[in-house]
Amino acid sequence: MKNLAVSILFLVFCIAFTQAQTTHGHSFGRKIEFPNVPGYQTLKCDFHIHTVFSDGAVWPTIRVEEALKDGLDAIAITDHLEYQPHQQDIPHPDRNRAYEIAKSFAENNDLLIIPGVEITRDMPPGHANAIFIQDANKILVDDARMAFEEANRQGAYVFWNHPNWISQRKDGIATLTDMHKQLIADSLLHGIEVVNELTFSDEAMRLALENNLGVIGTSDIHGLVDWQFDLAEGGHRPITLVFAKEKTEASIKEALFAGRTVAWYKDMLIGKEEHLVPLITSCLEIGKIKYVGDSNLAEVEIKNNSDADFIINSVSAYNFHGSSDVFTLEAHSTTKLEIKTMVRLKEFSMNFQVLNAVMNARIHPYIKIEMRQ
Template sequence: MYRILIILISLAVSSRVQAQQNRAIEFPDVPGYYTLACDLHMHTVFSDGSVWPNIRVQEAHRDGLDAIAITDHLEYQPHRHDIPNPDRNRAFDVAVNSNGDHPLIVIPGSEITRSMPPGHANAIFITDANALVAPVGEEAIDAREVFEEVARQGGFAFWNHPAWTSQRSDGVAVLENMHRELIDADLLHGIEVVNQFTYSDEALEIALANNLAIIGTSDIHGLVDWDFEVAQGGHRPVTLVLAEERTAEGIHEGLRARRTIAWHRNTLIGRESEIVPLINASITVAGAEFRGGTSILEVQLENHSDARFILRNTSEWTFHEDIDILEVSPHTTTTFSLKTLEQETPYLISFEVMNAITAPNTHPEITLTVTTND
């Protein structure tokens, strides 16, 4: 009796440990592309963060990320009396060294830290962060010239937290003339629609209207585990980049081609051209059969992703058990039953995907083709 109790307790403990360890951010690849989870905005003690760069690397390993960019502030150096930081490439170099042979891709980056406009922007894939900032005590470089230097270095620039309340007290992102000019000159290529804890409808509209990459980032300063409550099932926001190859160049090309999806809380945010293939790769039909002697079809859906999909039935059939909303938990098989009314197979079952958006208040639709096993 006691032995059984001990076994039961140890099973319960080990399954809890497993749940805690299964923190990797996982989405399936889509036809033609790898789906790479990237966090392209984070801080260390080399600006106003609280950790050494190796901790950012270790957090990324634990989260199963494919790529990170450490983007310390160029113009904001509150720790400079303790860490003078004369070489702005140093945080990247420390991160690369601590990464060792791990497949995590570490991308060089910096945060251009200006008042609005242009506000803050990340420059990634740069070759020398030192060229983006004036030496201490000297007059700041004109903001536009910094973006031009990023372009000379072949870098990719995106607008950070455009709805940040320290620069927009109403929390509404507004595209100003300087942003328009940067976009027109191909000096600004993306925008954070998700930053840390916040999402911006207006930023998504700006992204869609100006063909900018849709970006989601953690902007982590402290610890990912604490800020995003990973032990309670939370995760940091990331950008899923659809890349032709699992390399830094592949990610850069994917960003330039705007093949991105932001993953925030339980929501996917992106263009239909990326989001629909990702949902179709995430939810597949594992099987379907009629309940003995009836025309009620039981359909098994397999979810290969971290998303808890919330699907609203828009097909011509009604469900037998669920109302019109179906929840498909991450990494499980979910069964629902459909009243087919003896129509012929295959059944094209359409759903509105409520936990994904392609524009403010706009959810994508998917269609599952279901055929019976017999």
């Protein structure tokens, strides 16, 4: 009985401790949240996921449950076509099975399951994901280029996986080979992972811009999302935000081919300027200018309705009363700025550089905030 009392006390302590901890992390919960942008829905997608049908550790249904917990809109299960380490236990003659199992399990949810595979080759071309495919088995061919051709014949969106992977690229510098250049020239390769699992590649971002490739970020999860990305400590899985006209497979595909994406990785947003800036400004709700007493000190509240903490470097004419030029607009929080405008203004604008957003290698975008009384 005494032991029971001690156990209960310990349990209560654990719960209290956990709750206290979460207030430091993402206390707003596990579901990933970003608002829509003008003209488009912001869909949260993970296009690179493994199961026991290649070298992953879980059954496809677990992937669906994880995605639902993360509040995702779409996933693609992309098991290695050519690499089958569990083959003795799971012979896997039909490479469409992981997709079919996930698809039927997700039937009564509004999570979209997109058919996909990972074409798994030595470098070049290395690994590539083909998503929106018709039949995985037909992509399992001897010649690497023919695999890309078959995926494209099926209407697939194809992106280069982890071009910075040190097993295939010793220096970790994503670099196009002649084969990649030819695949791009022939419109057989459409996107590139700038983010894969636990890595971010400045060089891949530059390649995306120079070659008009889509910017993709994925979890490439093999084990459990919870463990790999430290969700209990406020981490999140890397995903691609897709700006789609509606939440359908066709619409996601259209958006990918049009290149409307931003990657979300370790509290950082990575994408082309034209997609990144509208996303960040859509996350922020700007309050009205209020002057304090009879002073010339303006107060403006900024509410951040997204999962991203925005680290701001202010490059405006005015200084702040309560902070330096660098401060953070915390996720799902309201920050009050005290701005020394020197005279009372009915309206003014401020320019902020967002340091944890990346629009090219080492280049961070600027946003303009309009403030009004």
